[in-house]
Amino acid sequence: TFPDIPPHLFISVEIPMFAVLVPVPLWVVIASSAILAYTIHLSLRSPIHKNEGKVAWQASRDSKSTDGSLVPFKWAQCGERKGKDEHIGLLSERIPEKDMQVRARRFYELLNMRRSLRFYSTDPIPHGVLEDCIRTAGTAPSGAHKQPWTFAIVRGEKERAKIRELVEKEEKINYDRRMKKSWVNDVAVLTGEGADKRLYGSGAPKKPYLTDAPALVVLFKQVHGVDSDGKRTDNYYVQESCGIATGMFIAALHNVGLATLTSTPMGAGKAIGDLLGRPSYEKVFLLLPVGYPAKDATVPYRDAQNLRKPDAELFIEK
Numbered sequence: 001t002f003p004d005i006p007p008h009l010f011i012s013v014e015i016p017m018f019a020v021l022v023p024v025p026l027w028v029v030i031a032s033s034a035i036l037a038y039t040i041h042l043s044l045r046s047p048i049h050k051n052e053g054k055v056a057w058q059a060s061r062d063s064k065s066t067d068g069s070l071v072p073f074k075w076a077q078c079g080e081r082k083g084k085d086e087h088i089g090l091l092s093e094r095i096p097e098k099d100m101q102v103r104a105r106r107f108y109e110l111l112n113m114r115r116s117l118r119f120y121s122t123d124p125i126p127h128g129v130l131e132d133c134i135r136t137a138g139t140a141p142s143g144a145h146k147q148p149w150t151f152a153i154v155r156g157e158k159e160r161a162k163i164r165e166l167v168e169k170e171e172k173i174n175y176d177r178r179m180k181k182s183w184v185n186d187v188a189v190l191t192g193e194g195a196d197k198r199l200y201g202s203g204a205p206k207k208p209y210l211t212d213a214p215a216l217v218v219l220f221k222q223v224h225g226v227d228s229d230g231k232r233t234d235n236y237y238v239q240e241s242c243g244i245a246t247g248m249f250i251a252a253l254h255n256v257g258l259a260t261l262t263s264t265p266m267g268a269g270k271a272i273g274d275l276l277g278r279p280s281y282e283k284v285f286l287l288l289p290v291g292y293p294a295k296d297a298t299v300p301y302r303d304a305q306n307l308r309k310p311d312a313e314l315f316i317e318k
Contacts, residue, residue: 072103111251112308117259118191118199119297120213120289129256130215130290137249143237148222149245149285152276155215163218163265163272164210167287170267172204178266189300196298209261213289217260218272219246220282232281242285253290263287 078091095103134151142148154160175184175192188194191205199206210216221242225233246262253260265272269284308314 111254114250114254115259115299116261117293117297117299118196118209118261119294120209120259120291121294122212122214123292124214125258125291129258130217133249133252133256133258134217136252137245140241140245140248142241142244143235146225146235146241148225148235148238149242150220150222150278150282152218152220152278153215154218154276157211159275160211160216162275163216163287164207166268166271167210167263167265168204168207170265171207174266175204207263209289210287212294213291215290217288217290218276219285219288220273220278221285222282224281226281246286246288249288257292258290259293260288260290263289
């Protein structure tokens with residue numbers, strides 16, 4: 001249980017043999033820079049720019065973190081809604097420029113250590129950590145604020161084993177017939193003949209991470225919604241919205257020292273959705289194993305030239 005979280009932010013869906021924890025839509029105006037900056041736990045704080053009059057903080061948590069330290073700054077809806085107005089004031093705080101520069105560099109250095117991982121320890125994830133990382137993902141912007149995603153947490157061994165079986169079966173077909181040869185060649189060092197020997201066998205990629213990691217997060221995209229009367233509602237920019245949420249989820253995981261991998265289960269999506277009891281309008285977007293790196297984990301070698309794009313190719317200025 002999470003006593004400081006609104007009870008309707010998460011629901012537990014009981015399914016025979018396992019439970020899936022999924023979020024339902026609830027979030028306030030997005031300020032991803034503030035949220036992600038807070039996650040690296042820097043204690044920098046700026047003077048508060050106080051608003052005159054009543055200020056109503058619209059946030060899911062108090063202004064203090066669980067360890068009692070102040071969050072770096074606040075952005076929040078403020079004031080009182082007048083009549084049927086669709087907009088309300090935003091109270092925002094700034095931090096000093098030098099502090100911004102320090103925080104930007106430290107956050108970059110933190111994320112620059114991130115690697116996609118295929119070998120996981122079976123050690124459990126501390127209580128509540130994964131759920132908070134999903135909550136962070138749920139703050140992502142989305143088309144028309146539709147929040148077209150559902151995160152399913154699968155911890156049951158039998159369920160993860162079944163998902164691995166489904167994915168590996170389809171993956172052999174993918175590599176034999178569906179995928180372009182250029183794709184097979186490009187990923188050979190990752191999952192093919194040039195990869196760690198634990199990732200390839202019998203002419204097809206192996207997926208040990210789907211069963212080794214203590215949790216498997218299945219991200220579903222909602223191609224449309226359903227209102228309280230059961231009528232279909234439109235969602236917009238679903239791919240882009242789920243992609244942004246995924247990026248924020250990955251950043252939140254790395255912030256707490258957990259690894260993940262973005263895996264696309266081509267051909268197995270429907271079977272996975274059926275296994276987890278998801279409605280037909282939810283389609284598997286990604287599989288993301290989550291856990292600590294195994295002691296014998298390996299990653300593809302990257303030298304300084306190909307680890308990240310150089311700045312000259314990464315961004316331009318006009």
